[in-house]
Amino acid sequence: MTAIPEDQEKNYEIFLDCLSTALIEKISQPQAKPKRRTKPKSKKPTSTPPQTKSANPDPETEADTDLTSADDLADFAGYIATTTFHSLPSDLKTLDYYLWTRSPSLQTTYTLPFTGTSIPPLPTLDPAIADSLSTYSITREPTQGINEFLAPILTHYLSLITKPPPAPRATLKEATGCEICERNYIPLSYHHLIPRFVHSKAVKRGWHKEEDLQNVAWLCGACHRFVHRFAGHEELARRYYTVELLMEDEGVRRWAEWVGRLRWKGR
Incomplete structure (x- = not known):
């Protein structure tokens, strides 16, 4: 993974925090499980073999278990954040309050809040990011894809990096x-x-x-x-x-x- 340039490190740390917070909120939400259909009781007793762990476990179940580890979650967030940050438009990687206030064109280009259809284009984003988010049940097509997941993250990120410094x-x-x-x-x-x-x-x-x-x-x-x-x-x-x-x-x-x-x- 390409290192973050020094002049972008401050913004990257802010982006990582925004994305990590969103991941934690997603993972901590209880997932509704479909109700199992009950079979009518058979009059004749039947013997069933003991259940064993499948050689091909359901990826969503395994993913949810894996991300309960703090270390695994940190690694996953770092991977998603770094890869996504590299794909952002160059001006968003170094933007700050002073550049924002002097650039009406940027304020027109990046109108908040972002939505799934209005986020900045990310043509270089690795498709593996969308696959990873889907595998870990972070996104759930077709109701929420990667753009819908990133929209509030990018909104929060841009609002923070363009916030005026404290008096x-x-x-x-x-x-x-x-x-x-x-x-x-x-x-x-x-x-x-x-x-x-x-x-x-x-x-x-x-x-x-x-x-x-x-x-x-x-x-x-x-x-x-x-x-x-x-x-x-x-x-x-x-x-x-x-x-x-x-x-x-x-x-x-x-x-x-x-x-x-x-x-x-x-x-």
């Missing part, structure tokens, strides 16, 4: 304290690790990808002001665009050690 305020709950001095008892504010004043330049000159522009660090007021005194906008964008890079500087570490000893004075 910095939404990430505050993840902060346990100032990311420089580590004080956790004072108010925090967000610091754009790539200053907004140089966002256009950072993308145009290839310093950063557009999806990285909203990366923030949560800092106390003292550390926030210190960072902007420590380096200018361009230097922050080019050399100190993560907290780890900031903390590699000896001057920043000395500041963090000093300010970390400060405490609010009682009133």
Whole structure:
């Protein structure tokens, strides 16, 4: 199986999660079994040979049993996801929120929600995928073929990869304290690790990808002001665009050690 290119790995992981969730939901649904026809009781007792396992078991029964194993299900989901992802149109493999908002043509081409008749064409999809899904009773022709199975998966996938990034305020709950001095008892504010004043330049000159522009660090007021005194906008964008890079500087570490000893004075 061809490896997933690095620039597509993030989208592939999202697609794998969407497809795995759909598989789990399908497999966990109880399947209705046809009622057996009962034969009238014979007056004469008859002896029947003990039943033995068929040399050619029913593939649907065997498949359902096999996929109850977590490892088997993971392998099956990985196979289906990887093969299907390779067959997607190239723009869906690398699409993100920023490309989506700048491309009205893509928004017209990929109108959500997808249906079995409106999903993107997958001419290179291996026919073995449809056979595998049918064998494991994931799809049931003629009511649901592979297109009907993939439609909600692709709808969910596209909605996730084109979702706007969270506002910095939404990430505050993840902060346990100032990311420089580590004080956790004072108010925090967000610091754009790539200053907004140089966002256009950072993308145009290839310093950063557009999806990285909203990366923030949560800092106390003292550390926030210190960072902007420590380096200018361009230097922050080019050399100190993560907290780890900031903390590699000896001057920043000395500041963090000093300010970390400060405490609010009682009133």
